[in-house]
Amino acid sequence: MNSHDKRYWLLKSEPSVFGIDDLAACPDQSTHWDGVRNYQARNMLRDQMKKGDLAFFYHSNCKQPGIVGLMEIIRQGYPDHTAFDPRSKYHDPKSSPEKPRWYMVDIKLVKKFEQPVSLTELKRHPQLENMLLLKKGNRLSVLPISPDHWDFILSLTQAK
DNA sequence: GCCAACGTTGGC
DNA sequence: GCCAACGTTGGC
Secondary structure, eight states: OOOSOOOEEEEEEOHHHHOHHHHHTSGGGEEEEOOOOOHHHHHIIIIIOOTTOEEEEEEOSSSSOEEEEEEEEEEEEEEOGGGGOTTSTTOOTTOOSSSOOOEEEEEEEEEEEEEEEEHHHHHHOGGGTTOGGGSTTOOOSEEEEOHHHHHHHHHHHTOO
């Protein structure tokens, strides 16, 4: 068991690039969360995300943006090797195995919601008004979620 | 496709 | 260190 307190996160991905159904199709419904190229997000992946933490899967930049499922962090931050690959679209020549600049975690699908929680719905609830995701201009692809918000959003997925 | 709100780059 | 130019994100 983990001795630390479990933390909650939200991870964004464009479904046209990698959506929750792609994750569901992965062996063991698990893969690495690669391609994060923002320092603030990197720091959270590298320093704060721990094995056993839970994360919402958020579909961004698509017709129906929203939270579509939840995942577990099964491996904490380690160097993102796609940065080392010149053929990868995530290649960064300034990152090397000796001095990695970017990090990723491994995640596993826990549940795909039968009823996704759309961005529109999230905005409708005053309980969520200071959620980072809903702050103006927010563009971070990795965001912490407070336990209260986590529980509240989960309760929405069980609504009829 | 538009555009606001960022983040990054690089000249000075 | 400043800041203009540029690139990206992401809702609409």
